[in-house]
Amino acid sequence: MPLHSLAKNRIFYMSRKTNTSLTEDHMRVLEFAWNYYRANSVGPLFNNIKKGTGVAKDRLTAMFPAGISSVYTWVGIPIQSRDKGCKPMATIKIDNPRAVYFDHNATTPLRSEVVDAMVDFLKDPESFGNPSSSYEVGSRAYDIIDTARAKIAACLGAPRDCIHFVGSGSEANNLAIKGITERYKDNPENNGSPGHIVCSSVEHPSVLETVQHLESEGFDVTWLSVATDGSLDASQVSEAIRDDTALVTVMAANNEIGTIYPYADIARVCAARNVPFFVDGVQGFGKIPIRPKEIGISALSLSGHKIYAPKGIAAIYIDPSLDIAPQIHGGHQETGLRAGTENVLGIMALGLAAELACTEMDEEHDRFLKLQSQFLERLKSTVPGAVINGGLENRLAHNLSVGFPGVDSGSLLLSLNQIGIAVSAGSACSAGEDKISHVLAAIGADHKSYGTIRFSFGKETQAADINYLFDHLPTLLHQLDMN
Numbered sequence: 123m124p125l126h127s128l129a130k131n132r133i134f135y136m137s138r139k140t141n142t143s144l145t146e147d148h149m150r151v152l153e154f155a156w157n158y159y160r161a162n163s164v165g166p167l168f169n170n171i172k173k174g175t176g177v178a179k180d181r182l183t184a185m186f187p188a189g190i191s192s193v194y195t196w197v198g199i200p201i202q203s204r205d206k207g208c209k210p211m212a213t214i215k216i217d218n219p220r221a222v223y224f225d226h227n228a229t230t231p232l233r234s235e236v237v238d239a240m241v242d243f244l245k246d247p248e249s250f251g252n253p254s255s256s257y258e259v260g261s262r263a264y265d266i267i268d269t270a271r272a273k274i275a276a277c278l279g280a281p282r283d284c285i286h287f288v289g290s291g292s293e294a295n296n297l298a299i300k301g302i303t304e305r306y307k308d309n310p311e312n313n314g315s316p317g318h319i320v321c322s323s324v325e326h327p328s329v330l331e332t333v334q335h336l337e338s339e340g341f342d343v344t345w346l347s348v349a350t351d352g353s354l355d356a357s358q359v360s361e362a363i364r365d366d367t368a369l370v371t372v373m374a375a376n377n378e379i380g381t382i383y384p385y386a387d388i389a390r391v392c393a394a395r396n397v398p399f400f401v402d403g404v405q406g407f408g409k410i411p412i413r414p415k416e417i418g419i420s421a422l423s424l425s426g427h428k429i430y431a432p433k434g435i436a437a438i439y440i441d442p443s444l445d446i447a448p449q450i451h452g453g454h455q456e457t458g459l460r461a462g463t464e465n466v467l468g469i470m471a472l473g474l475a476a477e478l479a480c481t482e483m484d485e486e487h488d489r490f491l492k493l494q495s496q497f498l499e500r501l502k503s504t505v506p507g508a509v510i511n512g513g514l515e516n517r518l519a520h521n522l523s524v525g526f527p528g529v530d531s532g533s534l535l536l537s538l539n540q541i542g543i544a545v546s547a548g549s550a551c552s553a554g555e556d557k558i559s560h561v562l563a564a565i566g567a568d569h570k571s572y573g574t575i576r577f578s579f580g581k582e583t584q585a586a587d588i589n590y591l592f593d594h595l596p597t598l599l600h601q602l603d604m605n
Contacts, residue, residue, distance in 0.1 A: 123160070125153055128539070129197055131547070135532040136196045140187045148185060150175045156197040165190075165199040212537040212601035214594060222543045222587045226428075226580035227377050227405060227521060233430035233581065235478060236471050240432075243467055253464050254455065263466045270473025274437055277480040278422070279413040286438050286456045287469050291404040291425030292328035294438040297460070298400045298421040299332045299371060301446030303341065306368035308447070316340035317368035320359060322383070324348055324561045325373055329402050333371065341368070351513035352379045352565050356387035363395050370399045374406030374422075378561040378576060379512030380521030382410060389418040398444060404428055404436075408479030409487070409518055420444045424476070426468065430581065431475035435468030486581070490519035493579050493588060497522060500592040505599065511567055511574060520579040525572030529602045534573055537598045543591060546576040 125133070133152055137144050154174040158166040168179040168190065177185070186192035193199075223231070232240075243249045243266075251259030253267055267287070275282040288294045299319075306317050321333045323345045337343045344362040348354045359370055370392050375382045385401050392399035398420040403412055407424035414422045421444060425436040440446055446459065453461035501508050501524065511523035526534060531547040538545055558569040567574065 123157055125156055125197075128536075129156055131532045132198060132536060133196050135530065135536065136192070138530070139533075140192070142185075142187060145185075147175075147177055147181075151177050151182060151185070151193060152197050155193050155199065159197070159199045165194050212533070212598040213540065214597045214601075216541050216594065219542050220587070220590045222590055223580065223582070224543060224545045224577040224587070224591075226583075227380075227576065227578035228546055229427045229433065230430045230580055231582075232432065232471075233475065233478065236431055236475050239474050240467060240471050243470055249466070251466075253466060254453075263464075266466055266470050267464055270469045270476075273473040273477040274424070277407075277476050278415070278439055280415040280439055281442070283457070284415070284439050284442060286440060286459050287464060287472075288436050288438060288456075288460055289434055289465070291326075291402070291423050291428075291436045294423035294425070294436050295326070295328045295400075295402055295404075296332050297438060297449050298423060298440075298446065299329065299336070299369065300449055302369050302398050302400065302421070302444070303336055304447040305445050312366070315366060316342070318342045318344065318364050318366045319368060320344045320346065320362045320370040322346045322348065322354055322372045323564045324352065324376055324378075324381075325371065326377055326402055326404070329371060329373070330560070342366075346372070348381075348564050350565050352376060352381035352511070352561075353513060353516065354383055356384050356391050359388050360391045360395075363391070363397055367395070367397045370397055371402070372399075373402040373404075374412060375410065375518050376512070376561060377405045378559060379523045379565070380518040380578075381512045382406070382516045382518060385412070385419065386417045389414075392420070393418040405518065408476065408483060409520065411483070414439050415441065421446070426472040426475060429475045429479045431472045432468050435465055435472045437472065487519050490579055493583060493585065494519055494522060496585055497577070497588050500588065504592050504596055509568075509572060511562060511565060520583075522577045523574060524577065525567065525574045526599065527572055529573040529599060531573035531575055533602050534575055534598065537602060538575075538591075541594055541598075546578075547574065 151171060154171060155166050158170060166174070168182065171182060172178050183189040248259050248262060251263040253260060253264040271285045272282045274285050288297060303317065303319065306312060307314065316339065319333055319336060319341050321329065321343060333343055346354060346358050346362060354372065363370065370388065372383050372385065372388055374385050389399050400421045401419050403422040404425045405428065406412055408429040412422065420441050422439040423436065427433040448459050448461070450461045455461055455464055505526060507527040509525040511525055535545055535547045558567065562569060562574060
């Protein structure tokens with residue numbers, strides 16, 4: 123089984139800390155040891171490692187600064203003494219440890235109302251029906267989907283038949299981008315020309331890599347740059363649009379630095395030029411009001427696990443005037459746009475979560491602003507040299523991307539994890555170098571002097587969570603100071 127992100131973060135930090143250049147042999151040994159420990163609850167011995175990877179004891183001892191102790195420490199296998207293994211994090215003793223989740227931009231826990239509704243659904247002996255079947259049980263499943271569709275449509279101020287269910291936000295983004303550009307390319311009036319795409323440089327990878335794929339297939343792409351505060355002006359889109367522009371795609375809000383983009387202004391620009399405009403709304407939906415039909419957005423994606431619904435369910439709004447080519451074939455589901463028997467349970471949960479999120483949006487926004495203010499006040503007094511990536515204006519209220527001077531983001535993430543605080547790093551430490559995220563690179567963040575951590579609040583975040591962080595942060599930063 124491949125290493126998970128926390129294990130990789132630990133490994134990359136340790137390689138840097140010990141000036142060890144990672145090779146394929148290193149990674150093969152570390153992945154084997156990690157999997158062996160997960161399967162057997164003990165670390166592998168030299169003979170196990172040799173059998174599993176072909177790396178003998180002498181070679182392993184030469185590869186790692188403390189031999190097998192390094193292997194264990196680097197992948198988190200407990201050992202009696204880590205003095206030689208070099209701990210990859212700061213350590214402090216916490217009398218009253220607290221579990222604090224500051225990573226709601228990555229994913230959210232299921233909210234209790236959604237859990238209760240899902241349990242009731244699963245306990246219902248007639249909830250298993252296929253929505254496409256021509257009998258009562260199937261009709262009940264169809265009605266559940268239709269109700270969820272209506273709830274999401276109400277959040278967006280759109281007709282219910284504009285809402286289509288898919289398996290993830292990434293799938294929705296692929297469907298919109300590939301579906302729109304495929305229709306453009308197939309249009310006889312365009313003589314088979316791939317055409318032109320306008321895309322911001324700070325999009326989610328599911329948008330960036332899809333557009334890059336189309337670029338490799340012949341589409342010409344204009345990549346829009348952003349300012350140092352992460353902002354982008356609609357005039358940039360206006361200047362970039364050409365007669366052969368097939369699509370403009372700009373996200374509603376950035377997943378890393380929280381910047382909200384002027385999607386309403388961009389929509390007006392695109393409508394005036396008769397160019398389809400797709401918005402990745404995964405981070406914005408349920409946090410900021412988005413009315414795609416009203417302002418002229420052609421298509422918009424949203425995802426369940428960002429708003430306290432399960433993973434594996436998402437939706438896409440598509441304006442009725444827009445023709446999109448399906449990317450999954452083999453059935454008539456979702457008006458022929460996405461083949462496959464619907465995930466009725468997930469759709470029901472998504473509909474309920476969307477309804478609750480939109481109902482509570484204003485109240486939660488105000489609460490997040492108070493938490494943000496508290497966070498910034500304590501940050502200023504605790505770490506005066508810290509910087510906020512992205513402007514504080516036009517920003518998601520629950521998101522703060524913070525650069526801490528003189529520390530490595532990977533080591534700080536691991537240290538916070540040890541005291542129960544879950545966050546995301548803004549850059550990943552690799553063997554001997556820092557790999558800055560494309561968003562931080564786009565705004566010119568100083569990743570050599572600052573380690574970036576993203577904090578994103580959620581429904582359960584309280585003032586006490588922020589106090590817990592800053593009560594212990596000075597000790598961690600003092601131990602991690604690289605200067």
